[in-house]
Amino acid sequence: xxxxEQNSEALNIQEGKTATLTCNYTNYSPAYLQWYRQDxxxxxxxxxxxxxxxxxxxxxxxxxxxxxxxxxxxFHITASQPADSATYLCALDMRxxxxxxxxxxxxxxxxx
Amino acid sequence: xxxxTQTPKHLVMGMTNKKSLKCEQHMGHRAMYWYKQKAKKPPExxxxxxxxxxxINESVPSRFSPECPxxxxxxxxxxALQPEDSALYLCASREGGNSNQPQHFGDGTRLSIL
Numbered sequence: 001x002x003x004x005e006q007n008s009e010a011l012n013i014q015e016g017k018t019a020t021l022t023c024n025y026t027n028y029s030p031a032y033l034q035w036y037r038q039d040x041x042x043x044x045x046x047x048x049x050x051x052x053x054x055x056x057x058x059x060x061x062x063x064x065x066x067x068x069x070x071x072x073x074x075f076h077i078t079a080s081q082p083a084d085s086a087t088y089l090c091a092l093d094m095r096x097x098x099x100x101x102x103x104x105x106x107x108x109x110x111x112x
Numbered sequence: 113x114x115x116x117t118q119t120p121k122h123l124v125m126g127m128t129n130k131k132s133l134k135c136e137q138h139m140g141h142r143a144m145y146w147y148k149q150k151a152k153k154p155p156e157x158x159x160x161x162x163x164x165x166x167x168i169n170e171s172v173p174s175r176f177s178p179e180c181p182x183x184x185x186x187x188x189x190x191x192a193l194q195p196e197d198s199a200l201y202l203c204a205s206r207e208g209g210n211s212n213q214p215q216h217f218g219d220g221t222r223l224s225i226l
Contacts (some may be wrong), residue, residue: 042219043202044215046214088156098162098206104153104154
């Protein structure tokens with residue numbers, strides 16, 4: 001069956017450390033993988049997109065990797081801050097229709 | 113502020129009421145979406161409109177009726193809802209054409225069914 005799994009439901013990280021979130025998928029062949037941030041009571045906000053032929057993408061303190069052999073994406077936040085506390089969602093884009101498929105999300109807490 | 117505007121922000125309705133949710137975007141995006149999100153769960157796709165035509169219906173009960181009057185507007189008409197329909201309803205839009213475009217979400221309508 002097709003699955004998208006994000007490593008943990010919740011993750012606590014000390015301020016200043018690097019937070020690493022994992023997104024694994026099975027029986028999908030995404031052309032693109034996206035990461036979104038969602039704060040309580042708000043809609044998801046797009047952060048980064050990585051293509052199937054890209055290994056790594058960076059934006060300021062954010063880094064995403066994409067390994068199509070392992071069927072895994074890693075999302076890193078360096079020098080984490082309490083303001084980075086939120087739910088982070090990975091999403092797969094198959095390129096065949098307008099759908100993207102969301103993982104369940106990881107609630108990240110950055111502890112001061 | 114988001115570029116996708118949803119109204120109302122909150123809605124409380126009885127099971128026999130009829131109400132509508134509204135979504136508006138002025139980014140020229142050609143795909144628009146309705147999602148339902150329960151607490152601590154990911155957004156769950158309901159409907160997709162592409163070029164103002166319904167392209168995806170994820171087997172949503174008929175008590176939810178979408179409408180796309182024009183390329184900037186998306187409505188969700190609600191009738192005879194059940195308590196389990198209480199959730200955050202999110203609208204999103206996407207530029208389309210190339211699927212390497214992200215979705216832009218509104219902040220949702222928090223719906224409570226009494």
